[in-house]
Amino acid sequence: xxxxVIRQTGTPDVIEYAELPKPTPGPTEVLVKVGAVAVNPIxxxxxxxxxxxxxxxxxxxxxxxxxxxxxCGPAVKRYKVGDRVWGSNQGLMGRQGSFAEYAAVxxxxxxxxxxxxxxEEAAAGALVGITAHQGLVLHxxxxxxxxxxxxxxxxxxxxxxxxxxxxxxxxxxxxxxxPEKQELCRKLGADLVLxxxxxxxxxxxKKYCETAGVKGVGVWFETQRDPNPERIIPLMAPRxxxxxxxxxxARPEFPIGPFYVKDLRLIGFAMFNATPxxxxxxxxxxxxxxxxxxxxxxxxxxxxLSEAAAAHRLQEENTLQKKGTSMGKIVLKP
Ligand SMILES: NC(=O)c1ccc[n+]([C@@H]2O[C@H](COP(=O)([O-])OP(=O)(O)OC[C@H]3O[C@@H](n4cnc5c(N)ncnc54)[C@H](OP(=O)(O)O)[C@@H]3O)[C@@H](O)[C@H]2O)c1
Numbered sequence: 001x002x003x004x005v006i007r008q009t010g011t012p013d014v015i016e017y018a019e020l021p022k023p024t025p026g027p028t029e030v031l032v033k034v035g036a037v038a039v040n041p042i043x044x045x046x047x048x049x050x051x052x053x054x055x056x057x058x059x060x061x062x063x064x065x066x067x068x069x070x071x072c073g074p075a076v077k078r079y080k081v082g083d084r085v086w087g088s089n090q091g092l093m094g095r096q097g098s099f100a101e102y103a104a105v106x107x108x109x110x111x112x113x114x115x116x117x118x119x120e121e122a123a124a125g126a127l128v129g130i131t132a133h134q135g136l137v138l139h140x141x142x143x144x145x146x147x148x149x150x151x152x153x154x155x156x157x158x159x160x161x162x163x164x165x166x167x168x169x170x171x172x173x174x175x176x177x178x179p180e181k182q183e184l185c186r187k188l189g190a191d192l193v194l195x196x197x198x199x200x201x202x203x204x205x206k207k208y209c210e211t212a213g214v215k216g217v218g219v220w221f222e223t224q225r226d227p228n229p230e231r232i233i234p235l236m237a238p239r240x241x242x243x244x245x246x247x248x249x250a251r252p253e254f255p256i257g258p259f260y261v262k263d264l265r266l267i268g269f270a271m272f273n274a275t276p277x278x279x280x281x282x283x284x285x286x287x288x289x290x291x292x293x294x295x296x297x298x299x300x301x302x303x304x305l306s307e308a309a310a311a312h313r314l315q316e317e318n319t320l321q322k323k324g325t326s327m328g329k330i331v332l333k334p
């Protein structure tokens with residue numbers, strides 16, 4: 001089978017489109033004929049050697065996938081040949097990744113693909129959808145009527161958090177870098193969309209909360225790698241939750257006084273730390289939202305799998321260099 005692999009960490013140029021043996025599923029594994037995969041920033045950190053990860057070379061890159069069950073190990077209980085499935089969490093903790101024509105995936109990391117959802121959509125919504133669900137439900141406890149603020153609403157995480165927050169009944173404020181992306185955020189359900197370069201973003205957040213009759217932001221979902229607690233804390237409602245989940249190098253000053261007197265919570269999380277059961281709750285929760293018309297993963301640029309290096313360059317150009325050249329998720333098809 002064809003796969004996008006690396007034999008050492010480095011720039012996107014280390015990615016090869018190579019021939020590898022088709023995997024044989026272990027007892028609890030499902031052999032998935034991959035229909036689509038999606039790129040995440042973590043794929044680029046692993047490939048670049050920016051985070052310590054156990055990699056078995058040749059290492060197949062990628063976390064997310066969607067496709068059709070081609071074979072099942074003898075102990076697989078949930079799936080049968082022909083079922084459509086999606087999932088994330090591949091390429092981590094010593095496991096091989098998803099960027100291949102076939103992937104052997106433990107059934108605990110797979111969820112059924114809802115009728116009507118394409119493999120491109122299901123792959124696009126995998127890691128980011130689970131991240132949004134975990135952040136808002138498992139960690140943030142977002143309640144209907146609260147205001148949720150999402151920095152960077154047009155990216156992979158942002159487009160997911162907007163939709164999950166709206167599905168939970170929150171009022172959503174977000175930011176995006178140009179009119180086309182701002183329009184996308186509105187279409188996804190955001191109630192107030194601001195340009196993050198505008199000088200009056202914080203005044204607009206305050207004004208919106210006042211008009212909505214709330215004392216500030218209930219859940220702040222920070223997707224940027226350089227969060228600024230000095231700015232965030234004054235905008236929060238009492239007992240608000242600030243979620244940080246990006247920027248391993250970030251070391252901002254933290255104003256303890258203004259933070260504790262408002263009974264605020266600071267929550268950090270990495271989606272792959274959650275147990276398979278917790279992640280399954282997210283996967284099935286997203287499927288319910290899809291069936292209710294409240295969750296549509298945003299497919300951005302689609303590449304053939306042979307162009308995985310170009311897809312990694314585009315992801316880095318956006319997440320690390322903030323060039324704003326992408327919208328939604330970068331998807332590849334074998
Ligand atoms: N902890 C976890 O479990 C977890 C899970 C997933 C991702 N992450 C991390 O979350 C981060 C975001 O991931 P992603 O997949 O959403 O990346 P992405 O698709 O590249 O999105 C980046 C977003 O940042 C926005 N942005 C750029 N400059 C901005 C600014 N000055 N202010 C506000 N927004 C700005 C972009 O908006 P425009 O395009 O409109 O300019 C875009 O929406 C990454 O660092 C990733 O590693 C963490």
